Amino acid sequence: MIATAFWHPDGTPMSAQQFMESLFGKLPDFFKDEAELRALWSIPDTRKKLLEGLSDKGFGHDKLTEMQRIISAENSDLFDVLAYVAYALPPLTREERATRAKVSISKQFSSKQQSFWNLSSPIMWASGLMSLIRINLRRCFA
Numbered sequence: 699m700i701a702t703a704f705w706h707p708d709g710t711p712m713s714a715q716q717f718m719e720s721l722f723g724k725l726p727d728f729f730k731d732e733a734e735l736r737a738l739w740s741i742p743d744t745r746k747k748l749l750e751g752l753s754d755k756g757f758g759h760d761k762l763t764e765m766q767r768i769i770s771a772e773n774s775d776l777f778d779v780l781a782y783v784a785y786a787l788p789p790l791t792r793e794e795r796a797t798r799a800k801v802s803i804s805k806q807f808s809s810k811q812q813s814f815w816n817l818s819s820p821i822m823w824a825s826g827l828m829s830l831i832r833i834n835l836r837r838c839f840a
Contacts, residue, residue: 724755725784732785739777749776 728751729735738744753759759776766772766779771789778789790798803815 720756724752724757725780727755728752729784732781732787735777735780735784739780 728748729738738748749759749762752762762776762779765783766774766776769779769782769789771778771782773791773793774789775792775795778787781787782789800815803812807815
């Protein structure tokens with residue numbers, strides 16, 4: 699069994715609950731409200747900068763994915779972890795989020811854009827939005 703250890707910046711161990719409280723206290727440094735979190739998350743470059751900033755403060759990908767497991771959101775995106783910690787929003791699974799988006803996409807986007815959605819959504823369901831960061835998109839279409 700693999701376990702993730704959580705550490706204070708001073709090097710002392712901390713519980714998952716303490717980690718979540720620490721993360722909650724730092725999130726206002728990165729976004730002021732849910733709307734700003736959504737705006738940052740919706741653009742791959744700003745999402746990447748947000749995640750890099752969180753990592754620099756001790757909240758790296760491994761820690762966030764462990765928090766994802768702790769809150770039983772393994773099938774949700776890291777956005778949902780951040781929204782849960784910051785605003786107590788219930789996590790949506792990737793499939794639930796994609797299904798909701800599909801309704802909107804079918805009304806607002808061209809057939810070409812819908813084709814891209816149909817291609818990319820299974821990738822997102824399988825591995826999350828991290829798989830759709832700009833660098834990875836190039837690999838999908840190479």
